[in-house]
Amino acid sequence: MPTREAEDTEPEISAERAHLTRSRDALRRMRENVLSLDASGAGDWVSAQVLGADLAKRAEALRDDPTTALFFGRLDHPGERLYVGRRHVHDDGGRALVIDWRAPMARPFYKASTADPMGLVLRRRFGYSGGELTAFEDEDFSAPVESRLLIEEIERPRVGPMRDIVATIQPEQDDIVRADADHTLCVQGAPGTGKTAVGLHRVAYLLYAHRERMRRGGVLVIGPSASFLDYIRGVLPALGEVNVEQRTLDEVVATVPVRARDEPGAGRIKGDARMAEVLRRAVWSHLREPSEALVVPRGTRRWRIPAYEITELAEALRDRGVRYGAGRDLLGHRIAHAVLLRIETAGDACDDRTHEAVRRTRPVKAMVDHVWPALDPVRVVMRLLSDAEFLARAADGLLDPGEQAALLWDRPPRGPKSARWTPADAVLVDEAADLISRTSSLSHVVLDEAQDLSAMQCRAVGRRCETGSVTVLGDIAQGTTPWAVGDWPALLRHLGKPDADLTVLDRGYRVPRQIIDFASRLLPRIAPELAPPTSVRSAPGSLRIARATDLRAAVEDACREALDGEGSIGLIAAEADAAGLGEHLTACGLEHVRLADGMAGARLVLTPATQAKGLEFDQVIVVEPAAIVDAEPDGDRSPGLRRLYVVLTRAVSRLTVLHARDLPDPLR
Template sequence: MPTHVHAPDPVSGPAPRSPHAPVPDPVHDPASDPASDDGPLGRERAHLAASRAALRAMRADAEALDISDVTANWVNAAALRHQIELRIAALADLAHTPLFFGRLDYDGTAGENAGRFYIGRRHVHDAAGEPMVIDWRAPVSQPFYRASRADPMDVALRRRFGYTGGRLTAYEDERLTDPAAADTSSALLRAEIERPRVGPMRDIVATIQPEQDEIVRAGIGGTVCVQGAPGTGKTAVGLHRVAYLLYAHRERLARSGVLVVGPNRSFLQYIEQVLPALGEVGVAQATVEELVAHVEVRGEDSPAVARLKGDARMAEVLRRAVRDGITAPTEGLVVVRGSRRWRVPVHELEEIVTGTAARDVRYGAAREALPQRIAHAVLVRMEAAGEAPDDRVQDAVARTKAVKDLVKAVWPPVDPARTVLRLLSDPAFLARAADGILDADEQRLLLWERPPRGVRGARWSPADAVLIDEAHDLVQRTPSLGHVVLDEAQDLSPMQYRAVGRRCSTGSATVLGDLAQGTTPWATTTWEEALAHLGKPGSRVEELTRGFRVPREVIAYASRLLPHIAPGLAEATSVRDSPGSLEVRAASSPDSPTADTVRACLEALEHEGSVGLIAADARIGELGRALADAGVDCLAPGEETSTEARLTLVPASLAKGLEYDWVVLDEPAAVVDGEPDGRTGLRRLYVALTRAVSGLTVVHSAPLPEQLAAP
C-alpha cells in the first residue's frame, strides 16, 4: 500500500484542514527521522530550497538583460521590453504556492537522479541548464496524471507532496510496478482537494484526474465542449487547458491571442489568479457584454423580447437590413481622362453591382472593391482603344468623383448602430428585412414604443448590443483569436454564441458549461445546437460526472432537482463522503427568519475557510443590514481578496461558478420565486445548492420546494 510520511512543521504546526479532510497516516522511525537533513523529507526540502534559489537566479537573469543595442528602433525595443516584463512576471516565486507537487521515478531508475523528475507549475533549471523542476505541461509529466497500476507508463514510483504555508511537510509514495502494493486512493490528493479556500479560485494542477487531463491536453486544432456537473472542475480544466495550449503552441498563440470569456466580472475576478499561478500572465478576460460594447447599455428588455433578439433568425434579418440600401444603377457612367471620355453603359454597371452582391462578401469589403471593379471596366475600354493603362491608372479612375458618386448611390455606407436603431424603430424597414422570417406579432414585439432620436439617445439593452455586434461583423470582419475559452456557456443565446464564435472563427475554442445550470430564458438545451451557433458544428463533447468539490450528501440532495430541470443528464457522483456536511433547518421564528440565517452564518464562521451566504437577490439588502447589526463583516462576490473578512453575501443570480468551504442558503423558495418561471427558478436553486466544498446549511421559514422532497 502507499507509504505515508508526515512531519509537522516545527514552527507552524500541522497543516490546517477542514474537519472532514483526511491526512496521511504518520510514520515515525526513531532511527531515521524523516524531517532530519539526511532523511527523505529533509532531502526533498533541500531540493525545494535549491529549486527556489534556481528560480530566483532565472528571474535575476531576465531582469539583468540589456536590450539597449539589440533592436533597430524604439518600437521593437518596446515590444521586446514588454516580452521581457512578461517573462519576469512569469518567473515570480509565490511563497505560499508549492514550486513542485510531485515526483516521478521511471521504471528501472528508482532512486537514481537520472530517471527522476520533479513535477511543478513551471520549468526551473540550474546554472548549467539541468532541469530541477519539470513543467506539468511537458510530455514527460503526463504519467503523473495518467499512470496507474493497470498502465504504469514505465513509472516505478509516483510521489506526492504535502505543504503547509509553502513549507514541505509530507509525502506519499505509490509504487505502480510493485505487485505487492495495493491500489489505494491518495490521502494527500484528497486532502489537497478539501483544503480550505479563502479568496479567489486556485489552480488544481496537483490534483488533475485522468479524465480531466485528457481534456486539458487535447490538441489545439479542434474545439472541445465540456458538459460538467457541479464540482467536476470544468472551469479549472478550461483554465489549465489554456495554460497547456500556451505551453505547447506558444509562438502561434502569441501572435493570435487567447481569451477567457466568463458570465460576469465577479466570476472573472474569482478566477483571475489561476493562470498567473501557472506562470501565464498574458491572457485576456472579458464578459460577453464587454466583447460587444459598441454602445452604452442603459436599458433592459423583457424576457420575451430578449429571447426574440437572441434568436438565430435575427442574423438573417440583420444581413438583409445591412444590404437593404444596395440598388441597381439607373444610368451609365462617364469618366473623363484628359481630353477623352470613357463610358460604361448602365447594363454593365448593373452586372458589376449584381455580381458583387452575389459574392456575399462583407458589406464593407465589397464596397471597397466596387470602385476597382468599375475602374477595371473603364480600363478595358482604354485597352480596346489602343492605350496601355497600368494599375496606377486604374487606381486614379477608382478615385474619380464620378465613380465615388456612383458607389455612394448604389452601395451606400452603413453604420451598424444606426442600422439596428432603424430596424427597431421603422416598421416598414423591419418588415422588409424580416419578411418570411419573423411573423407580424414578432415584428411588433421588436419595435420600440417610443423610438429614440438618435444612437446616443437610445436606451440600448444587452441584447441590442449583440445585434449591433452582428451588424459590425456584416460590415467588417471581426478579428479572430487563436483560442477562446467560453465558461458558463449554457446561458448564452444563439446570437451571443455567434458573437463569441466570431472571435475564434479561424481558431479553436473550449466550451464549458452544465445544461442543468441554465438560468436564462434562452438557455441552450443541447450542446450540438450551441456549437452550431458558435460556428463549430460537430465538435467533440466530453461529459464530466465525477465530482471532487461538492460532498456526496450535498450533491445527492441537489440532484433531486435534476429530473425536473434536465431529465436527460446523468446524476453527478462525488468521491467525497462527508457525514454531517448537509443540514436543512426550519427557522425557529417564522416571523423573523433572517435571525436564523445570521446565526447559521456565525456557526459556519467557526470553521476554517470561506463562507458564502447565498440568497434571493431581493433579500440581499435585508440580510446585509442584519449582518451589520450583528457585527459581522461581509463582502460582495469578487471582493474576497480585499479584506480579511471570510463571509461573502452572494445574490443567487451571481452564485454560478463560485465556491465556498461553507455555504448558508437562505430561503430556497425565495430563490425559486425570484425567477420569471418555475423551471428557471429550480435551476437557480440547483446552482445555489452546489456551491459548498465542506458543508451546506439550508435555512427556511417558507415550505421547501416540493421537488426537494426525498424521491
C-alpha cells in the same frame, strides 16, 4: 497509501526539503538573470520597448510565491528522478531541478495507474503547509490506492479567489487539458467536476505546447460575469501565464453603451438565430440601382458605362458572398476596370496608375456611394429596432407581427448615444458589424458557462474563433437564461463548430456526496436527460436543512457558526433579499463583503443568487429557496429551479439551507 509525516521519516523528508531549497534558489537566480538583461541594446527604440516588455513578463512569470508548493510530485523511473511542479526550474548548469507539469515527461504523474505504470517504479506526492513541505505519499503501482494527500488538497479550505488544481488533476481532466490545439472540445460538466479549472489549465497547456501560434492569434477566456472573472483571475498567473485576456461576453461585444435590460420575450427573439437572416437582409437592402448611366471624363474624352452594367457588377459581387464593406470597395475597382476596357479598346495604353486615377474620380465615387452606400452597423440596428416598416421588410416570413412588435422600441431615439441599448442589442450590432467587415479570429477561446448563451451570442463567439479552436464549458442543468439554446449540438452549430468532441465530466471532486445528492433531486425537473453526478467525497454532516420562524435570526446564527470554522462562506439569497440581509449583518456586527465589491477582505461574502454561477465557497448558507425560485421569470425550462440548482451546488464542505416557506416540491 501510507502518508509519511515529517517526524516519521526525518532523513528522507529533510532531503526533499533540501531539494526544495535548491530549487527555490535556482528559480531566484533565473529571475535575476532575466532582470539583469539590458533591453536598450535591441537596436532601435521600438525594439527596445518590445524586448523590455517581454523581459518584464518573463520576470513576472518567474516570480516565486513562498506560500505555494514549487513542486508537488516526484516521478522515479529506473535510473532517473523527476520533480513535477508549476514551472520549469534549472540550475546554473542547465540541469532540470523541476519540470513543468505541462511537459510530456510529466504526464505519468497524472495518468500512470496500476494497469499502466507508464515506466514508473514510484510516484510520490508531497503535502505542504503554508509553503513548507510537511509530508509525502509513495505509490509503487503494486495495487490500486487512494491518496489521502490528494483528498486533503481538494478539501483544503480557501478564502478568496479560485486556486489552480495543477497538483490534483485527474486522468479524465488531463485528457481535456492536453487535447490537440486544433480540436474544439465541449465539456458537459456537473457541479464540482472542475470544468472551469480544466479549461484554464488547458489554456496554460496550449500556451506551453503551442506558444508562438497562440501568441500570434491570441487567446481569450470568456466568463459569465465580472464577479466570476475576478474569482478565476489568479489561476493563470499562478501557472506562469500572465498575459491572457479574460472578459465577459458583454465586454467582448461592447459596441454600444448598454443602459437597459430586455424583457424575457424580447430577449428570446433578439437571441434567436433567425435574427441573423433579418440582419443580413437589413444590411443588403441598402443596395440601390443606378438612376442613370455613369459618365467619366478623361482628358478630352468622356467614357460612358450604362446603368444596367453597373447593376450587373453590383449583383455579381453580392452573389459572391463578400462582406458588405469589401463589396463596396470592390465595386469601385470593377467600375474603374470597365472604364479602362473602353479606353484600351479605343487604342490608349493603361496601367495601374490609370486604374487608380479613374477609381478615385468624383463620378465613380459618387456612383459607388449611390449604389452601395457606406453603412454604420450601429445605425443599421437602431433603424431596425425603431422603424416598423424597415423591420417588416427585413423580417418578412421570419418573424410574425407579434414578434416584430416585441422588438420595436417604444420611442425612436434621436441618435445612437441616446438609445437605451440592451446587451442583446449589442450582440445584434456585433452581427451587423461582421456582415460589413470580417471579425478577426483568435487562436483559441475558452467559453465558460456556455449553457446560458443565445444562438446570436454563440455566433458572436464563433466569429472570434472561426479559424481557431474553442473549449466550451458548461452544464445544461445550470442554464438559467430565457434565451439559452438548450442543448449542446444546437449550441455548437451556432458556434460554427458542429463537429466538436463532446466530453462528459460527471465525477465530482469538490462537492460532497450528501450535497450533490440533495441538489440532484431537481434534475428530473430541470434536465431529465442528464444522469445524476457522483462524488468521490462523502462528508456526513455536510448538509443541514432548517425551517426557521425568525429567518434573519437564523441567518445570523448560521453565519456566526460558519465563521467559527475555516475557509470562505457564501451567504446566498434572492437578489431582492440580499440588500436587507446585508443591513442585518452590519447591524449584528458581522464582518462581510458584497460580491460586487470583490471576494477579498472578509471570509463572509453576501452573494445574490443571480451572481453565484461558477463560484465556490467552503461553506454556503442558502436563504429561502422558494424566494430564489420565485425571483426567476416563468418558463417551460423551469428557470427558477435551475437557479436553485446552481445555488445549492456552490458548497465545497458544508451547505446550510434556511427556510421559512415550504421548500420547492422536488426538495421536500
